[in-house]
Amino acid sequence: MDSRLGRRAFLTGAAAVGVVAFDPAGTGWVTAAEAAPDAVRLPELDGELVVDEASLAEAADDYGHIVHRRPVAVLRPGSVRDIVLVVRYANRHGLRVAMRGQGHSTFGQAQVRGGVVIDSRTLATVHRVEADHAVVDAGVQWLELVRASLQKGLTPPVNTDYLGLSVGGTLSIGGIGGASSHFGLQVDNVLALEVVTGEGRLLRCSPTERPDLFDAVLGGLGQFAIIVRATVRLVPAETTARVYNLFYPDLESMTAAQRRALADRRFSYLEGQLLPAEGGGWQFMLEGVEYYTPPAAPDDAALLAGLDPASTQVSEVPYFEWLNRVYALVEQLKPLRLPGPWINVFLPDGAVDAYVTEVLADLTPADTGGVVLLYPVPRDLATRPFVSLPDSEVVFLLAILRTVPTQDEAEVRRLLAVNRTLYDRARAVGGTHYPVGAIPLTPADWRAHYGPDYGRFARAKRTYDPRHVLAPGQRIFDHR
Ligand SMILES: Cc1cc2nc3c(=O)[nH]c(=O)nc-3n(C[C@H](O)[C@H](O)[C@H](O)COP(=O)(O)OP(=O)(O)OC[C@H]3O[C@@H](n4cnc5c(N)ncnc54)[C@H](O)[C@@H]3O)c2cc1C
Incomplete structure (x- = not known):
């Protein structure tokens, strides 16, 4: 057949x-x-x-x-x-x-x-790259857009750490990265969308044309419409990235340095990682990157002033290489098909140190088998109503990107239960989750996730996808 x-x-x-x-x-x-x-x-x-x-x-x-x-x-x-x-x-x-x-x-x-x-x-064509925006199909990978825009000396303002994600995929979720400290999330840098609603209507929307639909779809987890085309903002690109890896022996020193660096926006890019320490336990790394085009050069002393790391490594790579730094590794890992029970939570600034300390009490580097990210983002740059973030001037993303080294179902089940506990604890201190991970959730959890905005979220569902056709895998409204 x-x-x-x-x-x-x-x-x-x-x-x-x-x-x-x-x-x-x-x-x-x-x-x-x-x-x-x-x-x-x-x-x-x-x-x-x-x-x-x-x-x-x-x-x-x-x-x-x-x-x-x-x-x-x-x-x-x-x-x-x-x-x-x-x-x-x-x-x-x-x-x-x-x-x-x-x-x-x-x-x-x-x-x-x-x-x-x-x-x-x-459906993955980069249709146009103009002086300050590009028009792309939803199936385009960010990598392709970065390549096309750099040919004209331009770049998307915010890129995810891994560029092999689709434009439609990250615009349905948020899209966060080190440049979010300057530009918010990828969803905050969209000028217009073409979407197919849950009823099958092809519509254009923007901040001025059907703003309700535009607001609903960006970060709307695919619940209201399918994004088919996006007009996304571009900014001038620098050619070079100077990367400052600052190491700290304890969590509090790193987050203090991150807060300081975020306050004056001194780096073009600000993230952080928890890394296995020699001899066991963790070390803490602030990752600041300054983008520039020679002959201009970053002022190292000004960038590092007051950050007081225990040790510092500085390196330099072409801008594209920096953006694309994890692509090859991810492509190598994919064929292994290892389970990845990830958990990503946003925490209010005031709770982050105590929360992460508690998490680390039960977490060894071997438990994660992957990467642990921790970095701050200013809340006011995140403008989309359905990207649910803690109520705090600065919010931290904690991303425990676990890889289970074998196909061990019992271990995956155990880690899912751990994720649920970590999620509950995050919620108890005013945190939310970034919905790309593996946390068993109920419709009641989603109501709590959206809080006072849940009514608006449910209304948008009734308006644009009344038969609940779209994206059931998010399990927001039911568990069928
Ligand atoms: C290695 C790796 C690194 C990552 N790094 C980052 C990072 O740095 N920052 C970050 O923010 N995220 C990161 N992510 C998470 C990533 O943003 C999300 O998993 C995102 O959803 C993936 O995009 P995708 O194209 O694979 O979407 P999918 O997983 O295919 O889809 C995700 C959801 O969006 C819906 N959807 C997909 N396309 C559309 C569309 N066109 N219209 C409407 N709904 C749609 C789907 O139905 C689904 O509900 C990373 C993920 C991986 C695997």
């Missing part, structure tokens, strides 16, 4: 070689020969709808390799029109739909059991 359900299969469907219809009785996709009179014919597509085992298995997996919800088909859209048609079809026939970017969330967020996954990788 031909497992592609695209234009060709549809056109030849009458000759009974392809799967051409969905049987509403629940038997799934059927060929023309098998189709009962009430089977529902698919619309003609520019791309293809596939039902082969490899495609379904890929769509039932993600970077976390913990949750596996199998869809009934994967759409590889050939056009935005395909997305409109399939979302309308899903509305008519009770199917659910999840757009999948690069599948780099870790707990099934881009999956849909028994529904249709839309693979955005086939």
Whole structure:
């Protein structure tokens, strides 16, 4: 049986070689020969709808390799029109739909059991790079946008540490990085969007055109509309990154130095990491980066003034190399398919030292098998209403990016329970979670996550996706 359900299969469907219809009785996709009179014919597509085992298995997996919800088909859209048609079809026939970017969330967020996954990788064109913005398809990886914009001496103002994420994926979540200390999140640097709502309407939105929809979609976890195209801000790029790694023996000295560096915005980029220390335990590293273009040069003394590290390493790399520094490593890790029960929480400034100290009491470097990030972001630069952050002038992101070294299910279950405990403790001190990790959550947790904004969030769902077609993998409204 031909497992592609695209234009060709549809056109030849009458000759009974392809799967051409969905049987509403629940038997799934059927060929023309098998189709009962009430089977529902698919619309003609520019791309293809596939039902082969490899495609379904890929769509039932993600970077976390913990949750596996199998869809009934994967759409590889050939056009935005395909997305409109399939979302309308899903509305008519009770199917659910999840757009999948690069599948780099870790707990099934881009999956849909028994529904249709839309693979955005086939809609991945950088359409235009202008003096201060670019127009890109949602399936474009940030890496491609960075490459295209640097050719014109421009860059997205905020980049995630890893550039292999899709534009639509991070704009649905937030998109945070070291330059967030200057520019907020990636969602704070978007000028306009084209989206397909949960009802299948193709709409444009911006701060002045349908601002409600614009506000809902950016950081809206795919709940209201599928982003198909984005106009994103660009700024002039420097050529070089001078990287200052400042090491501290204890947490409090590092966070104090981070606060100081954030207060006068002295670095172009500010992050921090908890690293295994020689002889056991942790050491604490502030990572400050200054972007510049020779012959200008950073003023080392001014950048380091008052930060008092125990030791300092300074290095220099071309700007692109800096942005793309973790790509090769991540690509090497992917084929190992190791479970990644990540947890990412935002903490109010006043709680961060005590919270992280408590976390570290139970966490050894061996427990994480990965990277632990800790860095501050000014709250006022984060402007999107549905990116839920603690109520504090400065908020810290703590990201425990665990990798379990073997396919050890019991260990994964244990770490999921630990994540839940850490999440509860974060909430108790006014924290929120950054929704890319693996934390077992209930709809009640989501209500708490959005707090006073939950009513607005639920209203937007009723307005733009009244049949709850989109992004069920986030499990915000129900657990089906
Ligand atoms: C190695 C690695 C490093 C990372 N580093 C960072 C970092 O530095 N900063 C940071 O902020 N995040 C980081 N992340 C997390 C990342 O931002 C999220 O996992 C993001 O969702 C991944 O994008 P994606 O394209 O893979 O999305 P997916 O995982 O495919 O999708 C995520 C969610 O968004 C929805 N979605 C996807 N595309 C669309 C669309 N076009 N329209 C509407 N909804 C859509 C999906 O349905 C799903 O609910 C990292 C992840 C990995 C694996």
